Amino acid sequence: MKNPYLKRVIKFLHSHVLMSFIIYGAAIGILAGALWGTFQFVKPLPPDKVIMVTGSESGAYYAFAMRYKAFFAGHGYDLEVRTSNGSMDNLAILSDPESDVQAAFMQGGIAKADDHPHLESLAALYYEPVWVFVSKRLRLETLADLKGRRVAVGAEGSGTNHLVSMLLAENGVTAENAEFLPEGAGMAAPKLLNREIDALFTIAGVDSKAVRELSGANRTVELYSFDRAETYVRTHHFLKKLTLPPGGIDLMRDLPADDVTLVAPAANLIIRDDLHPALRYLFLLAAAKIHGEGDMFAMSGEFPNGQALLFPLSDESANFFKSGPPFLMRYLPFQAAITAERLKILLIPLLTLLFPLFKITPPAYRWQIRRRIFKWYKHLKRLDMEALDLTDAARAEEMLDQLKEMDRQVLETSVPLSYTDNVYSLRVHIRLIRTRLERIVEKAGSAG
Template identity: 75%
Template sequence: MSFIIYGAAVSVLGGALWVTFQFVQPLPPKKVTMVSGGEGGAYYAFAKQYAQFFKKHGYELEVLTSKGSMDNLNRINDPEADVQAALMQGGITTAEQHPDLESLGSLFYEPIWVFHSKRLRLKTLADLKGHKVAIGAEGSGTHHLVSTLLAENDITAETATLIPEGISEAAPQLQDRKIDALFAISGINSQAVEDLSLAHKTVKLYSFDRAETYVRTHHYLKKLTLPPGGIDLINNLPDSDVTLLAPTANLVVREDLHPALKYLFLLAADHVHKDGDMFAPSGHFPNKEALLFPLSDEARNFYKSGPPFLMRYLPFQLAITAERLKILLIPLLTLLFPLFKITPPAYRWQIRRRIFKWYKHLKELDMKAYELTDPAEARKMLEQLEHMDRMVLETSVPLSYTDYIYSLRLHIRMIEQRLKVIAGEIKEQDTV
């Protein structure tokens, strides 16, 4: 019977754990796929650093190359592409068009570089009308953003020759005077940017004179100042302040990516980008500003209070395992206290019930024996008491409860003595 009591308690506890387990996230997959950019670009280099961080924590991050941010957007939206994360340039789309995507934050500024021939007097972008301009390869974020800015200045395919080429292909053409200007979105450490800056005798870096207007009309853009010598200290390039515009690179994931992997991406981003660069001080990135898509819940918690408590002090895989167990402990602790309170009394009641059930029958015999005078009837009741005594003696109870057994048998003996007097087997004075 004790097995039934404790077995029922264990079953209740097991059932509660099973129900809770249905709401616990499964362990994250060991492999994640991320799309970056071209092999020579900053996106690809940063994604490779993420992959190293993932590897250190026991996960594989597969990094795919692409044509750029627009290509990344198309591939992360394609269910058959099996891409869970991407690096994207700010301002390439709107959140309403892609409800299944979330941002984990902004990572770094991506300045818009405009290099033009010194022959071209370029005060505003509208002055590019009638000229040959490289605006970035199709499928790139550069192409999308530059086309938007140029269109606002009435520079379209009808008013200028717009060439869909990136900085690597367009830079030699600019130096050879085959084109008049080129746009590029790249980090300050770009080799192509440095090379064009060194060609300052024939090529000039444009400073956005209406930067404040662009920033106020395009909230994903940031006004930056490149100080003298910011590109090359030895040659003092540029030789004066240059005003630049810059979107920020976003770390984008699918909404259904496992929450633990979102935290792993955030930890990787913090590890890779926290030191800052020419345009951002240490600790400025990653952050929740200038987002391309809504911020995920995990990122919101991360920027508010840092990584979850267990991830701060335990290895990542151990932390997420402990996090899952913590959820299971809630019903466990909730049920254990009442079970500990209820089970022992229920067990004691069940043991005592085995013994006390005989008292009902014993009381009936005692009532009959109280007014009994017939010796034959007394001997018949003695046989019943003898049978009861044997049954009580054979009742199995823990040693700690045997006092109940002997107390019952003592009461049986008292009634037996009274009946033996009536049956004439002993004299009344012998019962004392």
């Protein structure tokens, strides 16, 4: 290249781009490494799909699950709903380590928490009253009067079957002294109306088809009022004493005509402990929307809650019931909120390192620039010390040649304009030593 000025400019740009790349690239590399390290401890994004097991398609669990499914779909997630025989089946499925199911509805009181350490309760959702419909000809006073009778106790694998068998056993009624039919209300109701069986137990809501149908058959069937409800709830703390007021089933037909005392466990939303935290909050948001309005037995806002739980309450639920949903979920779409939550965690190392990096990087860059100039001072000082007592003109000539070459190289050193004062300061110092050496050479020439 013939133009020396252009050559110098290109050299300057090449040198400083490379230096900037090295220094700032190192800073970015440190920051990226810190972010990567932090990312290893951040929960991954939740899966797009979660599987839930409920009950039969004719039951309340399945109906509620379909509302959950619609809620999940509205937030961009797929909730797959599977059917089962009921709560006991759901417990077995969710407890199976080979199962891909991660959530289920379950009836309170069906298991001990210590026997299932990997399960957690997200919330209690609503009361599930125990209804007992009996043939009027029995004139039932206590459950003990069902000895020797044909009784529908709920399908095998259902929570109804589990709870009813326990209550009857406490009253001395067992499969040895009575005939238990493992049938749900859908199958057993016609048999009760036709007097093929003597009593029917079911766990359902007030709006259940079977409850409304059997309550209206007041000529042949009557609804049993638990006269020992207080004893049951004190014996089994997962049960709640409820009062169905007159007209609670049908106001127009005044069904029932008098107060009816019932006992009820609470339906629980159960998860495995490996369910993603974000999906836990999505379940809780769905539960608040679907169950928060209340019903005949619960005031608005009473459910979901952290009471009457089957398993220990999850940490997310404890925070949810104490403070509501996380701050970002209140104001952002769900997916945007969980993404922002992840970024918030990643910002911790970013902000921690960014400030010191911004403080360290410019001084490091300045040091690299000055180093290009100051490296000459070591050689210059050695020459200066030698020139202090020098009398040999030949050696002085050699040193002058070295200084001229040094001066040329310093002049060609590429530095930003803001650092040229350092270049010229060095050249002045070189000139001082050259002047001393030139005097030595002149003095030697005059003496010759």
